[in-house]
Amino acid sequence: MMTSTTSLELEGEVAPGRGEGSRFTAIDWVIHEFRNKLGFIPWPGTFNLRMGGTAWDWARERLRAAAGIVITPRDGFCAAKCFGVSIAGHLTGAVVFPEMPDYPDDKFEIVSPLPIRETLGLQDGDLVNLRLDLFPSVRGDAAAA
Numbered sequence: 097m098m099t100s101t102t103s104l105e106l107e108g109e110v111a112p113g114r115g116e117g118s119r120f121t122a123i124d125w126v127i128h129e130f131r132n133k134l135g136f137i138p139w140p141g142t143f144n145l146r147m148g149g150t151a152w153d154w155a156r157e158r159l160r161a162a163a164g165i166v167i168t169p170r171d172g173f174c175a176a177k178c179f180g181v182s183i184a185g186h187l188t189g190a191v192v193f194p195e196m197p198d199y200p201d202d203k204f205e206i207v208s209p210l211p212i213r214e215t216l217g218l219q220d221g222d223l224v225n226l227r228l229d230l231f232p233s234v235r236g237d238a239a240a241a
């Protein structure tokens with residue numbers, strides 16, 4: 097649902113990933129990019145949600161068209177586009193869309209300064225409200241919304 101000209105409200109289902117997120121959040125240049133451009137050091141790993149439905153189809157097109165914040169890759173890696181996101185109205189982070197040709201359309205991968213599952217007591221299959229900032233500027237002091 098569109099809540100204003102700059103934010104989107106969505107719902108996603110907590111999902112397992114491929115167990116590779118912590119490999120990427122441990123890379124020096126990734127930590128450097130997140131610290132400089134988003135204002136926080138990532139908690140190890142990525143928190144995944146599965147998205148679907150017409151609201152997501154519409155939002156995905158808006159996100160594809162928006163500039164977001166670009167994580168600039170080092171040699172051999174792909175770039176990623178980020179948007180600030182509020183998770184269940186309690187935590188903030190950034191949703192990351194790696195620019196990989198086969199990246200799943202229904203995957204919503206969040207990098208955050210805090211452990212989201214543990215902090216919010218979430219399990220696979222739980223539904224979570226998300227608010228996305230189409231014109232993001234995530235700050236280092238914004239870990240708690």
Ligand SMILES: Cc1cc2nc3c(=O)[nH]c(=O)nc-3n(C[C@H](O)[C@H](O)[C@H](O)COP(=O)(O)O)c2cc1C
Nearest residue numbers: 113114115116117120142167172173174176192194
């Ligand atoms: C900034 C950033 C850059 C990435 N670049 C690549 C890449 O070049 N190649 C790749 O296979 N995965 C890359 N990934 C990882 C993919 O997003 C991968 O699907 C994900 O981190 C795995 O998460 P999961 O194990 O939670 O599913 C990158 C991730 C991030 C956060």
Ligand SMILES: Nc1ccn([C@@H]2O[C@H](COP(=O)(O)OP(=O)(O)O)[C@@H](O)[C@H]2O)c(=O)n1
Nearest residue numbers: 113114115117118139141142143211212213
């Ligand atoms: N900021 C974060 C990062 C990861 N996580 C969780 O930490 C675990 C490890 O993340 P991961 O990316 O290495 O693994 P998968 O999500 O691929 O299983 C997963 O259960 C994530 O959902 C979290 O709760 N909050």
